[in-house]
Amino acid sequence: MRLRLVVALVALAGLLTALPANAEVVHPRQQWLRDSTAGLFLHWGMFTAPRHTDCAAWEKDVTDGGWTPGYWIDQARDLGASYIVLATFHSALGYARPWPSAVPGSCSTRRDFLGELVEAGRAKNVRIMLYMTDDPQWHDNTGVEMLDSAAYSAYKGRQVDLTTRPGFGEYSYDLFLEVMDRYPDLAGFWIDNENEYWQQNGLYEKVRAKRPDWLLSNNNTDTPIMDTVSNEQKTGMIPAYDYPQAAWTPMPRLVEADYKLPTTGDWWYDGGDHPVDFRLSTGRYVTNAGSSMKSLMAETAMVNGRFPPQQERFNAFMSTWLPPIQESLRATEGGGYMYGGMQPGSWNDGAHGVITLPRSGNLQYVHVITRPSTDQVRLRDNGYRVTGISDLRTGEPMRFTQSGGYLTILGITRWDDYDTVFKVETAGRQGFYPRKALRSSAPALVDGSFESYWDSGGRLPVSVTLDLGRRDKVAYLAVNQREWSPTHARSTFGRPEDSARIKDYRVYVSDDGRRWGAPARSGVLPSARGTQVIDLGERHGRYVKLEVLSTWAGAQAPRFYRKLRIDEIQVARSYPLSRDALPLEAERQRRSGTARVEDCPACSGGAQVTGLRRGTVTYRDVTAPAAGEYRLQLDHTSTAPATVSITVNGAAPLQVQVPAGVKDVPMSTALPVTLNAGANTIALSGTPSGDAGVDRIAVAPMPPASYTPRTTMTVDPSGLQWAGPGQQTWKVTATLRLDSDDVLDQVALAPDVPAGWTVQGQAITADTVRLGQTLTGTWTLTSPPGKDVEPTDIPVKASFHSLGRPGTVTGQLQVRRRPADRVFMREAEDSRNKIGQAGITACAACSGGQKVRNIGGGPDQGSEPDAYVLFEDVNVETAGRYTLYADFTVNGPRSYFVTVNGATPIEVKVNGVGNKTPYTVSLPVTLKAGTNTVKFHNDTTPAPDLDRIALEPGWSGM
Structure with a gap:
């Protein structure tokens, strides 16, 4: 599991792709952060409640209130945090600098709060990173100017306006240099987005030259020179704590998940004692660790540095809850990805969890964050043969069984409220063909490296072929897709996102690589992170072809639409198998008529019951703790559509429609049944319409009445x-x-x-x-x-x-x-428009509550080059001159270029303060009768965000 440095961009027929050569994805300076689990994010400054606008008064209240750096360090350690990000020089907190500065321009304290914090952290091995903002837009949002352009201009000997992006970029650039000189024990900078002045003047290169051991982290973008990609406050996932579902950066890139611990309120102390959701917060903490992501948790320090009582209570809880499971979280990697390990995600009966791995050895940790409604946990074993399992908190040995590609931990009676952790010992991964024995039409899939990948080039359907070298048994494929997209449709920070993973697929097996015959398996892979398994039953051949028919991403997310990327595919010939069987396996129940047991390696217990057209399999001891409605899951096989009749306690039969599949690969169907308290009898039989096989049944409580499938x-x-x-x-x-x-x-x-x-x-x-x-x-x-x-x-x-x-x-x-004086009006976010690589984001003050963001720019600007808004079918009855109105938001001076019907672009320069305030600009355009096109773009620099456009006949000369 040793990490390797990405050193080059590898090209193979235009399909083998890697990160840019200057991206230091892995570097020794990062090791302390890779070994960490979490950090503490502190937004604390002049506007911490009660708000100050006088720097000296704020400093006095901080000191008189008893601020001490040791308190923050100790609270961070209680949270299991290895570092603190101090966000005081923040656009919404007054641009305060908690250190004595020789550079005038904003609040600077006489007391060296930053230096004291760095020293206190060094004594207890907690590193400090300094937050730096790129954004001057909130310089006077309280009615008081917080940036002193006159003082800075006198210092520089020329006029510099700090309220503009170039002026603020120059000012903050000087602060970077000052901090690097004064605080050698600082761990680095946490940078909130980019400023053009920094890029144009080589700021990051200067940091690398002067402080080569410091880290650089950037918020929400993957900038090659940065060490870390941070993902800010992702929400909307199911379950809510599964933060990595919204991540879009593949390993081994260092990734942070930065989120608020208080469930309400601002990122900074606003005067309230806001609650902390223990379940959400612990779930995020563990799930991030299970995806090799660092939890950067934001707490809201008061003016005196202390946290509100509810946050202190959470920290105290973490100080006792974490130590018993610390070995499963610190200096580990997420399992199911490039480091190996079993499959994370949704398991049986409502269970959800992740896997963590030490960087050496054969241990794995199974974290059950949402417990199942039964007393067992069943997850894909990904080929690992398990030799022993124990409860990490108690040391209690656990019973388990393996078959059909699944590990089942049995008889669980003790559940932690937030994370039940099982320590799993294995004998390693078994049953797979060695990578060196495989050949492929896409060599990146079998090269053993997750730092290179195969790209379909935007083509669908598309297929890849694997050559085993000789005819042999094929049981299943383990597919690791590139973890570069979220797992569900969402819109975040101005770009629509969707899963770029495989949806509909077919797999073929052939002896000669030319004659493929019927598919060995057709189906749908879930939009889920980590290793995905395609079971094939028992097949024999030399060649295996995976054909991808579609992916999950929709056209509304062009960055991911039809863009399939796969890291690795492995081929297995067999599953790990233990002698202990699961409860309720069909082959262990009473059979009658023509019902018979057949081998089925992909089935639970390695067998199934077939011959149900004229036969029956009867479960005589299906127990329920109380009378009521339960969820009955039937795992079945069938080559053609069939019907299974289910009789519960002699009641009228229930008919279950079994879809076509594969005769020796089970699928699942669930239905509600009414059970008695204690023992129940359930009989399964077929019908003349088709012959289905039965692998097993499983009984669990019904999900909550509020549950709706996603x-x-x-x-x-x-x-x-x-x-x-x-x-x-x-x-x-x-x-x-x-x-x-x-x-x-x-x-x-x-x-x-x-x-x-x-x-x-x-x-x-x-x-x-x-x-x-x-x-x-x-x-x-x-x-x-x-x-x-x-x-x-x-x-x-x-x-x-x-x-x-x-x-x-x-x-x-x-x-x-639309208003009477407008002959045309359309929202920028309207689905009839094309937006390229731009994106839609919420805007409460905008028309329709949305706008299009991230228009324009180029690769050197950190923006997509193909980002625009193209309004097609702009219809007017009469040819002539019109006034085009554009509603927009912008922070500082920027430009649109407007192209009408493919003519010469017209530059439209605008200015404004804040991306939450809509403005309107107008320009004359000449249109033809009927259909026209209007395109808003900027091919070299970022453009304003666009809300909507409208047309009025004539030109008023505004």
Whole structure:
């Protein structure tokens, strides 16, 4: 598991890709951070409540309040944090510098708070990093100017305006140099985004030359010269604590997850004692460790440095909760990725967790963060043969069994409230073909290196072939896709994101690499992080071909759409197998008629029961703690669609539709059943419609009534729609996608229009929808005749049942009447526009609550070169001159270039303060009658964010 330095960009036929050569992805100076689990993020400055605007008064209150550096150091150690990031020179905290500075320009203290903190940290092995901002926009947001341009100009001997980005960049550049000279024991800089002055004047290169052992961390972007990529406050995942689902940086890049511990309030102390969600916070802490990510936890220090009581209570809790499991978190790596290990993520019966690994040896730690509803944990073993398991907190040895690619830990009676950790001893990974024996049409897939990868080049469908060297047994593929995209659709910091992972696939096996025959397996891989396994049953051949038909990313996220990347594929010939069997395996139950046991290596226990057309398998002792409704999971096989009849305690049979699959690879279907307290009898039999096999059943409590399977619902057009006068018509398309393993039944998709509106088109229905499947419908919606459109939100609803319970997912079409003097109006975020590599982000003050961000720029600006907003189908009735209005937000002077119908671009210079305040600019344009195109772009530097455009006949000369 030794880390290696990326030294070059490797190219192979345009498909083998690596990080830029100047990206120091792994360097010895990073080792202390790689060995860390967490850091403490402290936003503390002049605007810490109660707000100060006088530097001396703030310093006096800090000192008189009893501030001491030792308190912060001790609190960090309680949290298991190895470092502190001090964010005092912050745009929203008054630009205070907690050290005596020779450079005038903003608050600087006489007392050396920074120096005292560095010294206190050095004494207890807690490193200090200094936060630096690029942003002058909040210089007077309290009504008091916090930046002193006159003093800095006198110091420089020329006029410098600190409220502009270039002036502030020069000022902060001098501060970087001063800090490097004064504090050699500092650990580095934590930099909040980029300033053009820094880039143009080689700031980072100076840091590297002067302090080569210091770290550089950058917020939200992957800048090659930086050591660390930080991901700020990701939310919306399921479960909520699984922060890495929103990460987009593959290992071995150093990655931080920086998030607030208080669940409400600001990043800094605002005067309130806000609660800390213990479950969310501990879950994030452990899950990040299980993905080789560092938890940078933000707490809100008061003026005197102390934390509010609820944060102190959490820190005290962590000081006792962490030590018993510290060996499983510190100096470990995430399991299931480039360092090996079993599969993390969602397990059985609602369980969710991660794997951590020491960097040497055969130990693994299974962290069960969300416990299952049963007394066992079942997860993919990824080929590791387990020799022993114990509870890390108690030392209690645990029973376990392995078969069909799964490890099951049995009889768990003691669960920690937040993280039950099992110490797993293994004899290493077994059953795989050695990498050196494999050849591939994409050599990067079998080179043993996760620092190079295969890229499909934007092509789908696409296939890769693996050559085993000779004809042999093939049981399954273990696929590690590049961890460069989130696992679910989201929009963050101005760019839409979606999973670039494999969705629909087929696998073929061949003796000669030319004749492939029917697929050995077809299916859908989940959008999930870590190793994904494709079971093939028992196949024989020399060549294996993986064909990828589709990926999860949608067209709304062009950065990931159709862009498949795979790190490694391994081929296994067999599964680890232990003699202990799981409860409720079919082959251990009573059989009658033609029911018989058949070998099935991919099944639990290595066997299944077939012949159920005229046979029955009966479970006579299925126990339940109390009478009521339970979730019954049936693991089944079938080559063709079939039906299994389930009889519970002699009641009327329930019919389960089994989809086509593979005769020796199980799939799962769950349904609700009513059980008695104590023992129950469950009989399974087939029907003449098809012959299914039964691997096992599993019984668990029903999920909470509030549970809804995870779906993605899209409605097109999206974004606020502006209507002209009179009756209007919209063509609306909606798509429902199922993102989880739970099956949806009785699915219907249709718009629900208000009174007076009409719909052309029927509801779209499906008996079932399974993982990755979609349901799409298109309708024509027409507003009431004889009047203008009123403000209307029209829901498009998908209704369904899951485990017998009804559920609904809703999208909507938003319609508004445009102003009478406008002949055209459209939101920038409207799905009818093309935005290239730009992205959509929330903007409460903007029209429709959204805008398009990250327009323009080039590679040297840290922006995508292909980022723009192209308005197509801009329709006007009459050719001539029009006034084009653009609503935008901007921080400082920037420019759009506006291109109409492909003509010469027009530069539009704008200025403003703050990206939350919309402004309007106008310019004359000449349009033709009918359809026109209008493009907002900037090919060299970042442009303002764009809210919407509108057209008015004529030009007023504004």
